[in-house]
Amino acid sequence: MDVDHHHHHHNGNGNGSAAVYDSNGNDEIKQEVKEEPMMSDDDMTFSEMMKKDKKKKKRKAESDEDDSGDEYKPETKNHRKSASKKNGKKHSEDEEESEVEYKPEVKKPKKKDSKKRNRESSEEESDADYSDEDVKPKKKKASKDKNKPSTSTPKKDVKKEPPKKKPKKEEDVVDVWEWWKEEKKPDGVKWNSLQHMGPLFAPAYVPLPDSVHFKYAGERMKLSLEAEECATFYAGVLDHEYSTMKAFNENFMKDWRKVMTSKEREKITDLKKCDFRAIDLYQKEQREIRKAMTKEEKLKIKEEKEAEMKIYGIAVIDGHRQKIANFRIEPPGVFRGRGGHPKMGFIKKRIMPEDVIINCGKDTPIPKPPAGHKWKEVRHDNTVTWLCSWTESVLGQNKYIMLNPSSKIKGEKDYEKYETARRLKKKIAAIRAKYTEDFKDREMRVRQRATALYFIDKLALRAGNEKDVDEAADTVGCCSLRVEHIKLYDSAKIEETDKKEKEYVVEFDFLGKDSIRYFNRVAVEKRVYKNLGKFIENKNPGDDLFDRLDTSTLNEHLRSLMDGLTVKVFRTYNASITLQEQLQKLTNPKDSVAAKILSYNRANRQVAILCNHQRSVSKTHDQAMEKLEQKIKDKKKEVKEAEEALKHARGAEKEKAQKKYDRLKEQLKKLKIARTDKDENKQIALGTSKLNYLDPRITVAWCKEHDVPLEKVFTKTHREKFRWAIDMTNSSDEKFVF
DNA sequence: TACCCGACTTGTTCTTAGCACA
DNA sequence: TGTGCTAAGAACAAGTCGGGTA
Structure with a gap:
C-alpha cells in the first residue's frame, strides 16, 4: 500500500515559525508522479512559504459572502433533526437528490464569541506575592545562585537520601x-x-x-x-x-x-x-x-x-x-x-x-x-x-494534571486502542468493500463519506474537525479539506508523460496539525477521481470539499460498521500493520544486530512517512552528518593501516593484527550503517509513531524473534509505558501477530 | 441540529542529561 | 576532566471525540 505515497517532505515548520505557505502558483507538476518518496525536500523555498497569511482572513470574509450568493443552502438543517442516529433512510429530500440537482452546501466557519471570556477581564488579581514560605519549594532563587536555598518542601519529613x-x-x-x-x-x-x-x-x-x-x-x-x-x-x-x-x-x-x-x-x-x-x-x-x-x-x-x-x-x-x-x-x-x-x-x-x-x-x-x-x-x-x-x-481551555503513561489508567486505554485497531484488521476488507461500493451511491452525502474514508484509510489522514477561525491557525484534516487543497491532474496530460495505469492523480497540499504541510500526489481509483471532480464543481477555492460531511457524521457511520470504530483507528491500524509488514519484509535473520536495527528503523520510517511525521531539518543535523562522514574517512584509513600491518606481521603478531583488522572493519561497518540511518532520517521523525501508533507488542515480538535487545529500540520511558506489552509478549509462547 | 465544551490523545519544540571524545 | 552534542524527556500546543444543551 505504501507505493502510493509520494511524499514530498517539506519542512514547513522551521523553528516553530508560522509556516503559512503559498498554495497557488509555482506548483506546476515539476516532478514525475512516481518520484522517489523520500528525497529532495524542496519544492518551494521556505521564504516562499512564509508570505501570505492574509489570504486566510479573506477566506473567512468570502465564505460569509458566498453564503448569500448560493441560493441553495437550506436555512439551517433543522429539518434533519429527527433523523436519529444511524444513517437510515429517513432523510429529507434535499439529501436524496441525484447528481444533477446537487449543489454544494456552504458551511460556515464557526463563530464563538461567547468565548472571549477571561481575556478582557484579566486585570484583576495581580497578587504576585505568592511566595509563601513553608509551602513553596524554592522560596527564592538568589540571583547570585550561590547558596541554593534548600527547597523548603512542605514535608519536613522527606527522608534525606544518603547523598x-x-x-x-x-x-x-x-x-x-x-x-x-x-x-x-x-x-x-x-x-x-x-x-x-x-x-x-x-x-x-x-x-x-x-x-x-x-x-x-x-x-x-x-x-x-x-x-x-x-x-x-x-x-x-x-x-x-x-x-x-x-x-x-x-x-x-x-x-x-x-x-x-x-x-x-x-x-x-x-x-x-x-x-x-x-x-x-x-x-x-x-x-x-x-x-x-x-x-x-x-x-x-x-x-x-x-x-x-x-x-x-x-x-x-x-x-x-x-x-x-x-x-x-x-x-x-x-x-x-x-x-x-x-x-x-x-x-x-x-x-x-x-x-x-x-x-x-x-x-x-x-x-x-x-x-x-x-x-x-x-x-x-x-x-x-x-x-x-x-x-x-x-x-480559555482546560488544562489537566494527569497520570504518567506508565500508569494503569493510561496503559489500559492504550492497550484498548491497539485492540480496537486489531479488531479493525478483521473487518477492514469488508469495510473497504463497502466504501468502494459507496463511491457510486446515488446520495451525494454517501459518496462524499465514502471518498473521505478512502483517503483516511489509504493516506492515514486525520479526521479534520471544524475549527474556530479566530481562535486557531488555519489547518485542516480530511473532513475539513477545502477545494483549494487538492488538484486533479487530468488523465490526458498524465498519459503523455506516463502511459502507465496512473491515470487518476490527485495532489494534496494543505497544512495539517501543527501547521505541518501535507504534500502528496497519489494515484486514486477512477471513481474517487470522478467523485472529486463532482465535489468541486461550482465551488470556490475556499469552499469545503466535502460539504455534506463532518467528523461526527462520519464517526457515527463508522460506529455502525464496528463497535468503537472512529477515524483515528484507521491511523493506528495502518501504522501498526505497516510496521509489521515492513519488519517482515526488511529483516534479514542473518544480519548483525546493528543491521537489524537499521531495518527496524526503516520499517518505523515507513510508518512515519505514512503519518507525515516530520521534523525540522536542522543545521545541526547536517553538521552531525559531516562529522560522521569524517569519522568514516578516518576509520577507513585505520583499516588500511591495519591491513598493511597484517600483511607484514608474522607469527604471534599475525593473529593480533588479524584481530585488530577485523575489529576495525566491524567498526567501519557500523559507522556506515549509522550514516545510512541518519541520512534516511533527515526529515522524518520516528518518535511520534513509536509512541502513539505502533502496537508495542509488534516491536517486542520482533526483538524476541531476532535476538535484538529491546533497549536498542525502546528507551527507558518506552519500556515503562509499554510494560504491559513487554510482559504479555515475552511471557507468551506464540509469536504476537498484530 | 448546531454548537459548545470537557476530557483525553497526539504532536512538535524546547531543555536537559548524559555520553563520546579531546 | 571538561566540552560539545545528541537523544531523551519535559513542556505545552493542537488535535479527536463524544455528550450536553438550546
Whole structure:
C-alpha cells in the first residue's frame, strides 16, 4: 500500500515559525508522479512559504459572502433533526437528490464569541506575592545562585537520601502494577480511591538585579514587578522568529500594557522602542552560570528535584503508587501558538491555587493549598482521570494534571486502542468493500463519506474537525479539506508523460496539525477521481470539499460498521500493520544486530512517512552528518593501516593484527550503517509513531524473534509505558501477530 | 441540529542529561 | 576532566471525540 505515497517532505515548520505557505502558483507538476518518496525536500523555498497569511482572513470574509450568493443552502438543517442516529433512510429530500440537482452546501466557519471570556477581564488579581514560605519549594532563587536555598518542601519529613546513592529504580518510586493480569473494572468508573498532593506551582518571579536595565527609546527604565516579568518573557523570544511577527508583537503589547502601571502605560507605547537586550543577555548569563556549576551543586539540584517528584509526582490510585505526568503547573509566559496562530504573543497568566480545581477521592486527605490560599474547588469525580485542572488564560481551555503513561489508567486505554485497531484488521476488507461500493451511491452525502474514508484509510489522514477561525491557525484534516487543497491532474496530460495505469492523480497540499504541510500526489481509483471532480464543481477555492460531511457524521457511520470504530483507528491500524509488514519484509535473520536495527528503523520510517511525521531539518543535523562522514574517512584509513600491518606481521603478531583488522572493519561497518540511518532520517521523525501508533507488542515480538535487545529500540520511558506489552509478549509462547 | 465544551490523545519544540571524545 | 552534542524527556500546543444543551 505504501507505493502510493509520494511524499514530498517539506519542512514547513522551521523553528516553530508560522509556516503559512503559498498554495497557488509555482506548483506546476515539476516532478514525475512516481518520484522517489523520500528525497529532495524542496519544492518551494521556505521564504516562499512564509508570505501570505492574509489570504486566510479573506477566506473567512468570502465564505460569509458566498453564503448569500448560493441560493441553495437550506436555512439551517433543522429539518434533519429527527433523523436519529444511524444513517437510515429517513432523510429529507434535499439529501436524496441525484447528481444533477446537487449543489454544494456552504458551511460556515464557526463563530464563538461567547468565548472571549477571561481575556478582557484579566486585570484583576495581580497578587504576585505568592511566595509563601513553608509551602513553596524554592522560596527564592538568589540571583547570585550561590547558596541554593534548600527547597523548603512542605514535608519536613522527606527522608534525606544518603547523598551518594542513586535510588532510581522505577520500582523504588512507584509500584509495579500488573493491571493486565487483573479483572477489568466496569465502565465509566476510572478509580475508587485517589490521593495526591496537588500541583507544584511555578516559582515566584525573581526580579532582575538593578544592574540589568530595560530601556525605552534608549533610556533606562525600572519597571514594576509585573511589567518587568513580562519583559523577561519577551526577552526570551528575541532570538526567535516570533519577535518579528506582527500578530505576536501586537498581542504581546496589548497584554503587556494591561499589567503596566499607568505611568508605564503612558510611556511605553511602541514595542519597537523597547530594548530588551540587556535582559536577554542576563538570562543567557544565568544559563551559563547554571551550566558552569560544580558537580556537587548540580547533584544537589537534582536531589531537590527528586524530592519534589517524590512528593508531588506520585499519586496513590486504588492503592497503587503511580507516577504523575505533569505535576508542575505551567509557569506564566508568552503563548507561542504554531503556524499563523491568531493568539500568539498573548501572555499566559500565572496560575494561582484559586484557579485550580482539585479532584481526589472522597475518603482520602485533600491536598493542602499553599499557606494563605485556597483551591478554586475540590471535587471527587471518579468518572474522570485528572487530578487537577485549571483554565488557561489565552485560549480559555482546560488544562489537566494527569497520570504518567506508565500508569494503569493510561496503559489500559492504550492497550484498548491497539485492540480496537486489531479488531479493525478483521473487518477492514469488508469495510473497504463497502466504501468502494459507496463511491457510486446515488446520495451525494454517501459518496462524499465514502471518498473521505478512502483517503483516511489509504493516506492515514486525520479526521479534520471544524475549527474556530479566530481562535486557531488555519489547518485542516480530511473532513475539513477545502477545494483549494487538492488538484486533479487530468488523465490526458498524465498519459503523455506516463502511459502507465496512473491515470487518476490527485495532489494534496494543505497544512495539517501543527501547521505541518501535507504534500502528496497519489494515484486514486477512477471513481474517487470522478467523485472529486463532482465535489468541486461550482465551488470556490475556499469552499469545503466535502460539504455534506463532518467528523461526527462520519464517526457515527463508522460506529455502525464496528463497535468503537472512529477515524483515528484507521491511523493506528495502518501504522501498526505497516510496521509489521515492513519488519517482515526488511529483516534479514542473518544480519548483525546493528543491521537489524537499521531495518527496524526503516520499517518505523515507513510508518512515519505514512503519518507525515516530520521534523525540522536542522543545521545541526547536517553538521552531525559531516562529522560522521569524517569519522568514516578516518576509520577507513585505520583499516588500511591495519591491513598493511597484517600483511607484514608474522607469527604471534599475525593473529593480533588479524584481530585488530577485523575489529576495525566491524567498526567501519557500523559507522556506515549509522550514516545510512541518519541520512534516511533527515526529515522524518520516528518518535511520534513509536509512541502513539505502533502496537508495542509488534516491536517486542520482533526483538524476541531476532535476538535484538529491546533497549536498542525502546528507551527507558518506552519500556515503562509499554510494560504491559513487554510482559504479555515475552511471557507468551506464540509469536504476537498484530 | 448546531454548537459548545470537557476530557483525553497526539504532536512538535524546547531543555536537559548524559555520553563520546579531546 | 571538561566540552560539545545528541537523544531523551519535559513542556505545552493542537488535535479527536463524544455528550450536553438550546
